[in-house]
Amino acid sequence: MLSNKIKLINVLFAFLVGLSAFFSTNLTLAQNQPTVTIHRYESPPIDAVNLYWIETNKGIILIDAGRFLSQARYALDEILAVNKPILGILITHPHTDHYGGLPVFVDAAIEDVPIYASEITYNDLKTDSQGFIKARNQLHGNDFPDKDTIPLPNHIVKTGDTIKLGGLTFEVIDLPENETITTTLYYLSQQNALFAGDFVVNQTIPFLGDGFSSNWLNQLRSQQLQYPEETIIYHGHGKPDRVERLIKAQIKYIETMRRLVAEALAGDREVTPSEQEQIVAQLEKQHSDYKTSLVLPNLRIGNIKGIAKELS
Ligand SMILES: [Zn+2]
Numbered sequence: 001m002l003s004n005k006i007k008l009i010n011v012l013f014a015f016l017v018g019l020s021a022f023f024s025t026n027l028t029l030a031q032n033q034p035t036v037t038i039h040r041y042e043s044p045p046i047d048a049v050n051l052y053w054i055e056t057n058k059g060i061i062l063i064d065a066g067r068f069l070s071q072a073r074y075a076l077d078e079i080l081a082v083n084k085p086i087l088g089i090l091i092t093h094p095h096t097d098h099y100g101g102l103p104v105f106v107d108a109a110i111e112d113v114p115i116y117a118s119e120i121t122y123n124d125l126k127t128d129s130q131g132f133i134k135a136r137n138q139l140h141g142n143d144f145p146d147k148d149t150i151p152l153p154n155h156i157v158k159t160g161d162t163i164k165l166g167g168l169t170f171e172v173i174d175l176p177e178n179e180t181i182t183t184t185l186y187y188l189s190q191q192n193a194l195f196a197g198d199f200v201v202n203q204t205i206p207f208l209g210d211g212f213s214s215n216w217l218n219q220l221r222s223q224q225l226q227y228p229e230e231t232i233i234y235h236g237h238g239k240p241d242r243v244e245r246l247i248k249a250q251i252k253y254i255e256t257m258r259r260l261v262a263e264a265l266a267g268d269r270e271v272t273p274s275e276q277e278q279i280v281a282q283l284e285k286q287h288s289d290y291k292t293s294l295v296l297p298n299l300r301i302g303n304i305k306g307i308a309k310e311l312s
Pocket of ligand 1: 198
């Protein structure tokens, strides 16, 4: 029964996503009270990113805020159409494609809307410690907010915390050093829904440039065992899917990258430009349908360098 429902959901996803990246994907979880609908807003390709807005009978909870102000306004139009208040915003990690739209949603929300994030994410938004905000300002002009106009999280969360919003209870799992300096997972156990930022992505090239692949693999293997098999992961790039399939695929991709880079490092202890090209060609052959998760000219080369540094 449940697997039929999941199949139906996947067919629905495929159909709706096929229509256009501008449409959000809606999944109503009717088996629990209150009625919960998880909407996905996927920004247009190239470099599509998901934000989710969860609708309950009491209001809307946002997971992440998208990359650009213009994209956030499209998502906001959909949210305003249901005529319910924005009750809270949960940020998964400090990459700009997940918080660039924050000013748009905060302006539209209830006064003093709670914004949740880990301490590491809060500090990065406050100080721009990785320089990402400055870089986005230079690249995208007015479509990316200035640092001083990005609302800071006003609720710091850590592993073991719970967040109660709109009749829902989110469990917090904060995992440092994986796809980014930290990823905060938000888990709705009653709804079998795990919001995971870019801890896993689907048919998308992940970011491995920070050199955390070993730690990330350990976390993936451990998280794989934590959730019932019917759990759906709502992540940052590509279609949501079952926990087991997504985590297995993410592990396989990272292991493949590490193997290819280790082979290139063997002997001369460096990955030469021609070896980089060979690895990229191999990855493109194996994953010809993979999109990029970041607006970076050479994400695959950056990933090779990140892993080479880590393995050296
Ligand atoms: Zn992302």
